[in-house]
Amino acid sequence: METNKTMRETTINLPETKAEAKEKAPLLNSSKAIAILEPPNRGTKKGIAIGDFVLRLCTIGATLGATVTMGNAGAVAPFTTRFLRFEAQFNDIPTFVFFMVANGIVTGYLFLSLPFSTICIVRPLAKAPRIFLVIFDTAMTGLTLASASAVASIVYLAHNGNPNTNWLPFCQQFGDFCSSTSGAMVGSLLAGTLFMTIIILSAFALKRN
Secondary structure, three states, rough: OOHHHHHHHHOOOOOOOHHHHHHHHHOHHHHHHHHHHHHOOHHHHHHHHHHHHHHHHHHHHHHHHHHHHHHHEEEEEEEEEEEEEEOHHHHHHHHHHHHHHHHHHHHHHHHHHHHHHHHHHOOOOOOHOOOHHHHHHHHHHHHHHHHHHHHHHHHEEEHOEEEEEEEEEEEEEHHHHHHHHHHHHHHHHHHHHHHHHHHHHHHHHHHHO
16 A cells, blocks of 8 residues: 555656746747947947048048149249240149049049948958959048158249259249149048048958957
């Protein structure tokens, strides 16, 4: 009798199934679950992407302003007579033509880069668009600074001349022309500085944490 009673009171502990364990598991708050799954540097990279977009808009303004200013550079000498007309235009100097074309190309690239910068804002962890932008940003930075440096040498000679080679300054005769070219050069140098800032931000965004 005692043996039968013991057999009746004996219980068999079976392991819980996955379904039962899932039912008993505590439900996590959805916001906390997202915070756990989301990488900690996502917000930082998104902020960098927004800064990148704003800097690109500023760079577009600088390069576009430099291009338009150089294209409108021109002046007529004050000692023009009825038979002689002394006029200075940007296309009289090949360096200025190169400057305008280079800044026009850079401006077009910046407009085309805005969708890629937007993708970086929507998907901050995506690396492919950032790498694409870094490569072409570096090339455009070199083109921008090269054109600005070439114009800087011509502008310096226009203001100061070169007594060793008997090159006389002509900005006194063509003041408006020199002012326009100098302003365009400053805008291009500003664009090059903004480009370098953009590249630095992209490098930080690509950095692994």
